[in-house]
Amino acid sequence: MRCPACKAFNDDKVIDSRMTDGGSAVRRRRVCQACGRRFTTKERIEAELRLTVIKRDGNKAPYRRDKIVRGVLHACYKLDVTEQQIEELADRVEGEIFRDHERSIQSEQVGQYVSAQLRALNPIAYVRFMSVFRKFKEVAEFVEELEDVVVRVENETPDQQSLFEA
Numbered sequence: 001m002r003c004p005a006c007k008a009f010n011d012d013k014v015i016d017s018r019m020t021d022g023g024s025a026v027r028r029r030r031v032c033q034a035c036g037r038r039f040t041t042k043e044r045i046e047a048e049l050r051l052t053v054i055k056r057d058g059n060k061a062p063y064r065r066d067k068i069v070r071g072v073l074h075a076c077y078k079l080d081v082t083e084q085q086i087e088e089l090a091d092r093v094e095g096e097i098f099r100d101h102e103r104s105i106q107s108e109q110v111g112q113y114v115s116a117q118l119r120a121l122n123p124i125a126y127v128r129f130m131s132v133f134r135k136f137k138e139v140a141e142f143v144e145e146l147e148d149v150v151v152r153v154e155n156e157t158p159d160q161q162s163l164f165e166a
């Protein structure tokens with residue numbers, strides 16, 4: 001590990017480890033022995049590699065958390081939702097996914113988990129998400145569609161800075 005503060009490499013010590021995300025990841029608290037900075041890493045390995053998402057047309061793709069995060073991020077565009085809340089939402093969705101699905105999951109089921117969590121988080125984001133999800137039913141497709149929506153919103157309000165610019 002590289003220290004985020006002083007960039008010392010492999011000079012950290014693990015001070016705490018615990019399972020998280022329904023047992024699909026391990027969170028480790030570390031301390032840099034060069035500068036004393038504490039930081040946390042989250043190791044997520046097996047589940048992403050082994051879980052397959054089955055699309056409606058029968059095509060398969062490896063499960064990827066970042067697709068969920070991107071979809072939710074875009075549904076929450078310009079709303080009062082923090083990236084931390086979005087990551088926590090993704091944690092809860094993944095907890096459900098990995099609890100109930102060992103090898104494969106239908107993409108529509110992923111969308112249902114996301115929509116249930118989004119409904120509790122922010123009603124506008126939920127409506128946005130569902131309007132796209134009902135139409136496309138595909139994680140990849142609704143992410144693309146939401147990106148189009150974001151572009152349109154940006155064009156309509158050009159003087160407001162995007163919350164989610166990289």
Ligand SMILES: [Zn+2]
Pocket residue numbers: 003004005006007008032033034035036037
């Ligand atoms: Zn350091």
